Amino acid sequence: MNTTRDLTLPLLATVPALLMASLLFAQFDGYVLYGHLNQNTARLIDKDGIIAKQWNMSGGNGYAMALKDNGNLVRAAIHSGNILNGAAVAGKVQEIDPGNNVVWEFVYSTATYVTHHDICLMPNGHVLLIAWHNPGNAALQALGYSGTQNKYPTRIIEVEQNGTGGQIVWEWNMMDHFIQDVDQNKPNYGIISEHPERMNINVATNSMGGGPGGSGDWFHVNGIDYNPTLDQIAFSSRYVSEIFIIDHSTTTAEAATSTGGNSGMGGDFLYRWGHPANYNTAGTQVIPAAVHDVRWVKDGSPNAGYLQFINNSAL
Template identity: 40%
Template sequence: MVRSPYLLSLLLAGSLAAQSSPAPGFRLFAPFGSLDTYLVDTNDVIVHTWHSDHPPIGAYLEDSGALLRPIYTPYLPNVPNIGGVGGGVQRRAFDGSLKWQYLYASNFGWSHHDVATMPNGNILMIVWDRLTAADAFAMGRNPAYQTSNEWNPCAIIEVQQTGLYTGAIVWEWHFMDHTIQDFDPTAPNFGVVGDHPEKLDINFPPEADLRGEWNHINTIDYDPVNDLIVIGSPYQNEFWIIDHSTTTAEAASNTGGNYGKGGGFLYRWGNPQSYRAGTAADQQLFFHHGANFIDEGLPGAGNT
């Protein structure tokens, strides 16, 4: 599956600074705010264009030749005022005809940023769970850190197409099932943060933005060989790898799945301060915007 940057300017910058021997193949990009997605060759010649009725927040060319686009739905009510907001996903055939449109946009949850295709055709979507500050406080969030009545932690849903405009959520994973904190001893997730690297401290970082956004997950990828998912956050400055082989019930726990850890983090990297295992000097990621598995056949295959 071919990946695309969000912004045309990123591609143009790379094109202008191209090396004398660019990698063979085509480049896919979707200008932010545009209704068109372009496939170009190494001479910057447009070889194919897809038109849509929704602006994109990303674009992927699937192995079948179909175009997968997480889309922005500004016409729906109660759109979150958060960067990367989406609202759904579209799949279009190579000829541009609509093969599927699925919206995930309500007062309970909203899709954003990135998606990933699975070999069975299902889609992994990053979504916000639209909660309240009271929900966060009940799980040990320090009220001194909260500046909003909103609380929008991230989650992952796997969606199976059931019709042209419908889909079924067949698997899900939620950050709020995997929190730890040492602020409120009456909360159910109270514990020693440093003893639980498989969980995320609900009070790290202390600040959440004015919209109650805690994670801002903006990238997701799937490893079909090992049945793993990687996601990354520029707020925690980390990426995490989790097990997808679990059931939804197991994904909410710390048992089950191929690795026996349920939905707990199998691996994390970027900022050990977040689990009390280092200092600022140990931080490796700084507001990153990408974490992907390296595909077979590419240099570094199997790594992240």
């Protein structure tokens, strides 16, 4: 592939392999943490289904939760004042101790942005969150957007605890990495097939594959994970049927550009996989419909370093 960025897909030096597994039923020692969307409880159960711990909280659960080494629960929570809405909207992240006390919480919800779907705990205690960003149609059209529906580009934020609240310490915006081939007078004009490291702003102007999101739910990014060895972030998009990897070693300023970080590529995509037609390239669409919850297989597990995800189409 000829590219102006000399980007080769797949980057096997970065991603040793990709694991796409069918559903296999097996039982493992250990515990399972779960909570139902919109409900206010979370449970930790053993392999026999016996409840080892239950949290009773104020306000509904969002889409995701995780357990810290200190026994505290971190969850996406539904903020009562959300203005933007869509599939698995949250608006808030909370850390809750075993006594059901809120240690800290961070609200990220206005008419311009709101968190949704997944969270990811980082080794330094920070939390990665997925958000919709609503810049308005005029801002998108200035970048060559040819659709008529107002859309919400994806945003990723990294939040650290600050007392009983939180603060953003790093940010990445899809809007900084659009390319288009409809208007040569706009700064992001280019040949899309030569720039797979950027997102075609007109690839999904209409609904892509259905799903529960509203019209603004552009990419339906639903899973996020962090690899501390590579210092990279992976995320999955249902509506474009792809998974992506970006560099986390950048500053926020570098993440808005195409230079900087360990990769030298700023916030551009290091890797993408699933649907080559999205960047006008021949190839088979290998993720057919409903990719969710991409994550790296952890060290010490079979296939460590692989990426895995679930495709829950028609389930």
